[in-house]
Amino acid sequence: MSRQPNLTATLAKGLEVMEALADVEEIGLTELARRLDLTPPTLFRILSTLVAEGYALKTESRYRLSLKPWEIGAKAVRRLRLKDLVRPRAERLSQRSAESAHLAVLQGAGVVIIDKVDAAQPVRVDTYVGQRAPVHCSATGKAILAFLPPERVEAILEAPLQRYTERTICDARKLRKELATAKAEGYAVNRGEWRTDVCAIAVPLQDHANEVVASLSLTLPTVRFTDEAIRTSFLPALREAAAAISADLGRTA
Amino acid sequence: MSRQPNLTATLAKGLEVMEALADVEEIGLTELARRLDLTPPTLFRILSTLVAEGYALKTESRYRLSLKPWEIGAKAVRRLRLKDLVRPRAERLSQRSAESAHLAVLQGAGVVIIDKVDAAQPVRVDTYVGQRAPVHCSATGKAILAFLPPERVEAILEAPLQRYTERTICDARKLRKELATAKAEGYAVNRGEWRTDVCAIAVPLQDHANEVVASLSLTLPTVRFTDEAIRTSFLPALREAAAAISADLGRTA
């Protein structure tokens, strides 16, 4: 049987297994084999290899993911050098606005949170560092898209825009329009487009060459996302933080 | 040629390539092939697969690691649920002591930093979240070992203890003795045993079942690691933080 040319099927399978492990606390061989549609011996060899290489842990015939993928990835994150630069500003931002601040970067067809500062409030949105969000219905994603060169935006908008809520913008034309507005205003918002009840507002972070490298956002429950708060609190705080960070990036990079 | 039984060599190779990518900013096919002793076509197929699966990025015939391993690993880290619990205490700890606080867990034959709070001082030790440290010459590692069941300690001490500085304890007998002291005192120290000029002091974090799950440390330049500071500042602050966290863990888990 001929696969797509020049790819190693075995590696792809192993990576899939690793990803599947990430989604469960712990899992047995047979169940995982069923899920991934692999025969037990095949999966057994793959898991054994993952264990031997330190990617998985085995406890009494059950398997779980180790922290090794995270360790490896941390080297890539560290190389971004963004976190250290942003963290103090993000803390101040979160304090000023009383909401959760997120730092996110574009990654493939989505955005990934690489750092966050939780709001000092009991009612807040559940997110985690490392979390992926769709680019077309998150404030962070839209803030980045708005400042990306058109050809890269179009490459991303080629894929169908998945609907998550009734507010998700799934029409590429509409989205392009909104991105233009975001660019003009300097910020993007998300009003329950990904998860109902969750809103966010984000500004882009630009480096020395004026390239968007990330975005900074405040993410909060819809009930607190009032125009008043946006105008008097969120937006000024975000703009100040972004200006300071972008200036730092200009000096650093 | 017969390999060790029941492992998939191709997957192992692919994982090695991924790890190698983590150690460089960006690399070309030929150079990486030389480093890993793979032929260009083989590496080409592996890299193509990694790119296809989103683990690597390709820019003009050069390859780099993506954030995907980190994303996947973040799910495992999140599942530990430690970070959220520890972060506020670690912040206070860092403030009180004016030094950098680290949260680390045992991971294979080493410890990995899963969260940190930088000291509000200009002179501080360069570390990063995701960083691995040897278990036998880090305060975090020793604090964990000291409270682990003997059979697990012995399994770890089987491997030869690598020397990093002239202060590294490479003798298993000596180390066991020090671990006993650490257990009795409730804390472990590292005096330039891994990196000259870097000292640390750590306490274990125990869960409801009194199992060590992680350790909390202060890491600082040797010049500031005085007995006076340890006694009046570091140790009381660490103990208070650890007690609070362990209590939380007891309630949570």
Add this chain to the structure above:
DNA sequence: TGTCGTATTTCATTATTTGAAATACAGTTT
């Protein structure tokens, strides 16, 4: 002790990986 469900091993078959060589491509040099 026996039965069941799962994990692991075996081994002949088969498909996939492999690398030498051919080719394509990009950047320099003549």
Add this chain to the structure above:
DNA sequence: AAACTGTATTTCAAATAATGAAATACGACA
């Protein structure tokens, strides 16, 4: 502009490593 150099990529027959059915080991429970 043509030849040269050092990469990246493709091709394809040979070689090897992955495959899965079936046999076996293991562990839990009756």
